[in-house]
């Protein structure tokens with residue numbers, strides 16, 4: 001049965017003016033470009049979210065954040081995490097930030113000394129490879145094993161030992177490989193981090209987006225040891241598609257970190273958008289049906305990808321997130337693969353080099369099924 005999202009044509013998306021669809025030009029055959037790079041979805045917002053934004057305008061709620069709105073948001077977030085992931089963080093320990101990047105920069109600034117190394121598994125989310133240097137920290141990459149995109153505890157241990165890093169950036173569900181980590185993997189990471197007296201920035205922004213019955217396991221919930229060294233960051237911005245509304249959450253895992261945040265969190269909290277907080281509360285509290293429908297739709301898109309005949313491309317169908325990794329190394333292209341497929345297929349993807357893994361590409365699946373089918377056909381036809 002047709003889904004309303006099926007009607008979101010490429011022409012309509014281009015006319016919409018989003019960043020994802022505003023890459024200028026055409027491909028080598030004169031076709032319009034299909035936007036499949038930045039991590040946002042083409043789907044219209046959840047009714048509860050749209051209503052919350054409209055209501056905030058009607059009620060003149062464009063002023064500074066009131067404590068009561070923060071408390072409502074924290075309670076809605078805690079209830080959602082409890083219901084979906086079996087972890088009920090204390091709402092008092094859920095604090096607003098404009099976005100996960102701000103949570104990361106605050107954590108790096110305050111938990112690592114200038115000049116010190118920060119570990120980032122690669123391929124990784126592009127800004128995470130750039131932010132450490134911007135903050136005068138050294139980026140240390142820990143390559144993920146292609147076999148299942150696992151974070152090898154021995155490699156992690158060696159990276160900590162060689163670099164003396166005090167912080168690991170752990171993204172789960174993982175962008176860009178779509179891996180969803182299980183309890184055993186989280187426990188292995190915890191043991192290594194603890195052995196080196198380090199900390200974890202647990203980026204769980206994609207937490208609600210898992211498939212095939214997988215359930216997100218919050219790192220800080222995995223053990224008291226993990227909770228004692230983790231700063232968790234999340235947001236409704238991926239699952240409900242609200243990145244422009246500028247509201248994320250930091251979840252403090254222990255009393256000491258909550259006291260730390262009381263000291264340092266003011267600046268980050270101050271940049272959080274009031275309508276974003278109100279919309280986030282609505283998403284967590286009243287956007288669950290919409291989310292489940294989106295998950296089912298995205299699952300259909302995963303099936304389209306899994307069924308695509310793309311010889312020469314090593315395709316990772318994501319376990320979570322709506323991002324898929326296509327490794328084009330075997331094609332032997334003499335240019336970045338995203339350049340090739342943008343020109344020859346008219347599909348705009350993120351190049352693996354930006355993720356720390358040249359030869360690969362990140363494809364965003366969160367578009368209308370017919371548009372994705374077209375994108376996959378174009379990619380298939382362009383294969384050398």
Ligand SMILES: Cc1ncc(COP(=O)(O)O)c(C=O)c1O
Nearest residue numbers: 039099100101125171175205243
């Ligand atoms: C893993 C991950 N972390 C962080 C972000 C950025 O989130 P924010 O806009 O809240 O900074 C993204 C966006 O795609 C992401 O995929």
